[in-house]
Amino acid sequence: MSGTVLEGEQRSMDPEHPQEECGVFAIASVQNVSIDIFYALRVLQHRGQESAGIAVYNNGIKAIKGMGLAHQALKPDDVNNLKGEIGIGHVRYSTFGSSTIENAQPIVVSTNYGDIALGHNGEIVNADKIMEDLKKKGWAFITSTDSEIAVRLLANDIANTGDPVRSLKNLMSILQGSYSMTIMIDNRVFAMRDPLGVRPLCVGRTKGGYAAASESVVFDTLGGEFIRDVDPGEIVELLPGEIRSTKTGLSKGRAHCMFEWVYLARADSSIEGHLVYEVRRRIGQRLANEQPADVDVVVPIPDSGRSHAIGYSEESGIRYSEGLMKNRYVERTFIMPEQSERTTSVMLKLNPLKSVIKDKRVVLVDDSIVRGTTIRQIVQLVRNAGAKEVHVRIGSPPIRAPCYFGIDMKTREQFAATGRTIEEIGKMITADSIGYISVEGLIESIGLPAGDLCLGCLTEEYPLPVPGEKVRYQKKLDMFV
Ligand code: SF4
Structure with missing residues (x-):
C-alpha cells in the first residue's frame, strides 16, 4: 500500500x-x-x-x-x-x-x-x-x-x-x-x-x-x-x-454522459459504437467551422486537446504543431512556498517550444474549461514564449452546472462560466479570443440522438430528478413513480 x-x-x-x-x-x-x-x-x-x-x-x-x-x-x-x-x-x-x-x-x-x-x-x-x-x-x-x-x-x-x-x-x-x-x-x-x-x-x-x-x-x-x-x-x-x-x-431511455467522449474515456475506446478518438476529431472539425481563427498554427493542450486539435487543423487547413511539451512525471502539483511567486504549476507541467510559437498567431485547442485557472496560465506561458496572438478554442460548450452522476464537479461557484459571458471568460483567461463548440455541434459530433445523452452540466437539465434542478425528460421519470 x-x-x-x-x-x-x-x-x-x-x-x-x-x-x-x-x-x-x-x-x-x-x-x-x-x-x-x-x-x-x-x-x-x-x-x-x-x-x-x-x-x-x-x-x-x-x-x-x-x-x-x-x-x-x-x-x-x-x-x-x-x-x-x-x-x-x-x-x-x-x-x-x-x-x-x-x-x-x-x-x-x-x-x-x-x-x-x-x-x-x-x-x-x-x-x-x-x-x-x-x-x-x-x-x-x-x-x-x-x-x-x-x-x-x-x-x-x-x-x-x-x-x-x-x-x-x-x-x-x-x-x-x-x-x-x-x-x-x-x-x-x-x-x-x-x-x-x-x-x-x-x-x-x-x-x-x-x-x-x-x-x-x-x-x-x-x-x-x-x-x-x-x-x-x-x-x-x-x-x-x-x-x-x-x-x-x-x-425507459438513455442518458450517456457526453463527457466520456469529450474527455473522460481513453481515445482508443469505443462507447455506444463511437470510437472516442473519432468523436474528438469530429468535435475539432466542427469547432473549426463554428469558431474559426485567423492564425498561423494550431497547438493542442497536451494530452487532453490533442485529438480535438488534429480535427481543428484538418478542417481549417492551418498547420498543427506540438507547441507545448509535457513533463509526464509531474502527476500532482506541489509548489514550494518560496517558489510560488516565480514557478507556476503549469510551468512544471508544460514547456513551450519557442521555434513553434515565437512571432506566430497561435490557437490553443483543449477539450473543456472548468475553473479557467490553468488555461489562463497556459495562455500567459505561450504569450511569454513570444506568440503574437493567443486564441483559445474549446471542444465542449461552457460547463455551467454541477454533475450529480459521478464526475467531481459539485458547485456552480467553481466554474469559469458562472456569471460570465463568453467574452468575459476570454478576458479572464487573457486570450485574444475564445470560442466554444455549440451544444448542437457537440451532439452531432458524438453521433447519438440528443435524447440519448446526458448534457446536464451544460444545459442545466438533468435526466433524473435532482433536488433544486430541472428534469429534462418526463418520460424518464416514469420508471421511478
Ligand atoms: S452532468 Fe455532465 S458530467 Fe455529469 S453525467 Fe451528465 S454530462 Fe456527464
Missing part, C-alpha cells in the same frame, strides 16, 4: 478538467484471473488514481486493496498469490465519500448466502435518503460511500430471495443515479448498468473466458475482443464459456 493520499491534494491535481470517476472490471475464466485483473486496472487507470483493488473467489472471496496507482497499491507478490478463476477489480476516484483505504473498492461483505464483493463507477443520487432510512432501522455503515449502501442492500435482499439475479434486479429498482457495477456473489460474477446507461460498461472475450469492463480498450490489452456495450438496465452474468443476459425492463 502506498502512503495516504490527501483528498485536497488529489482534488487539486487538475482543476482544469472534470475528474474521472472510477473504473470497473469483472472476469470469469478457465485460468487464474488476478494478473488479467491487474492489467485491466492499469488500462483503466485514467478513470481513478486514488486507490485500486482486486477480489477473487477461492473458497470465499479474497481481496487486496491499496491507495495510489494500481502498481503502487497492489504488490506483485500479493497479486500473484491471489488465486481464483473469477474476480473483479476497481480503480477509484472519490466523488462520494472521502479518499481513505476504508473506502477503497471492491467492498466485500459476508452473508449467510456467501461473500459478496462489489465495485462501482458512478453516483447514487438517492444514497443519502436510503442511508437515512436504513440508519433509522438500526443499520450501521463502515464506509462513507454510496457503494456500501448498494452492497448492504444486496446482502440483505439475497438473504430473503436466495437468488442473485432477482436480488440484483431488486437493487436496480431501488437505486437512482449512475452505476456501472461489477459484483461477485459467492462463486458467481456479474456486471450491471443503470437504466439510463450514464457510465459506460461493455463485455468482451478474453483468452480464457469472458469479461466486463468500463472501457473497450481493456480487451485490446488483454489480447481479447470487444463484443458489445451492456444495455442500460441490463444484468450480465459472466461464465468461462458464455455471457448470460437479463433485461430488467427498467430502462
Whole structure:
C-alpha cells in the first residue's frame, strides 16, 4: 500500500478538467484471473488514481486493496498469490465519500448466502435518503460511500430471495443515479448498468473466458475482443464459456454522459459504437467551422486537446504543431512556498517550444474549461514564449452546472462560466479570443440522438430528478413513480 493520499491534494491535481470517476472490471475464466485483473486496472487507470483493488473467489472471496496507482497499491507478490478463476477489480476516484483505504473498492461483505464483493463507477443520487432510512432501522455503515449502501442492500435482499439475479434486479429498482457495477456473489460474477446507461460498461472475450469492463480498450490489452456495450438496465452474468443476459425492463431511455467522449474515456475506446478518438476529431472539425481563427498554427493542450486539435487543423487547413511539451512525471502539483511567486504549476507541467510559437498567431485547442485557472496560465506561458496572438478554442460548450452522476464537479461557484459571458471568460483567461463548440455541434459530433445523452452540466437539465434542478425528460421519470 502506498502512503495516504490527501483528498485536497488529489482534488487539486487538475482543476482544469472534470475528474474521472472510477473504473470497473469483472472476469470469469478457465485460468487464474488476478494478473488479467491487474492489467485491466492499469488500462483503466485514467478513470481513478486514488486507490485500486482486486477480489477473487477461492473458497470465499479474497481481496487486496491499496491507495495510489494500481502498481503502487497492489504488490506483485500479493497479486500473484491471489488465486481464483473469477474476480473483479476497481480503480477509484472519490466523488462520494472521502479518499481513505476504508473506502477503497471492491467492498466485500459476508452473508449467510456467501461473500459478496462489489465495485462501482458512478453516483447514487438517492444514497443519502436510503442511508437515512436504513440508519433509522438500526443499520450501521463502515464506509462513507454510496457503494456500501448498494452492497448492504444486496446482502440483505439475497438473504430473503436466495437468488442473485432477482436480488440484483431488486437493487436496480431501488437505486437512482449512475452505476456501472461489477459484483461477485459467492462463486458467481456479474456486471450491471443503470437504466439510463450514464457510465459506460461493455463485455468482451478474453483468452480464457469472458469479461466486463468500463472501457473497450481493456480487451485490446488483454489480447481479447470487444463484443458489445451492456444495455442500460441490463444484468450480465459472466461464465468461462458464455455471457448470460437479463433485461430488467427498467430502462425507459438513455442518458450517456457526453463527457466520456469529450474527455473522460481513453481515445482508443469505443462507447455506444463511437470510437472516442473519432468523436474528438469530429468535435475539432466542427469547432473549426463554428469558431474559426485567423492564425498561423494550431497547438493542442497536451494530452487532453490533442485529438480535438488534429480535427481543428484538418478542417481549417492551418498547420498543427506540438507547441507545448509535457513533463509526464509531474502527476500532482506541489509548489514550494518560496517558489510560488516565480514557478507556476503549469510551468512544471508544460514547456513551450519557442521555434513553434515565437512571432506566430497561435490557437490553443483543449477539450473543456472548468475553473479557467490553468488555461489562463497556459495562455500567459505561450504569450511569454513570444506568440503574437493567443486564441483559445474549446471542444465542449461552457460547463455551467454541477454533475450529480459521478464526475467531481459539485458547485456552480467553481466554474469559469458562472456569471460570465463568453467574452468575459476570454478576458479572464487573457486570450485574444475564445470560442466554444455549440451544444448542437457537440451532439452531432458524438453521433447519438440528443435524447440519448446526458448534457446536464451544460444545459442545466438533468435526466433524473435532482433536488433544486430541472428534469429534462418526463418520460424518464416514469420508471421511478
Ligand atoms: S452532468 Fe455532465 S458530467 Fe455529469 S453525467 Fe451528465 S454530462 Fe456527464
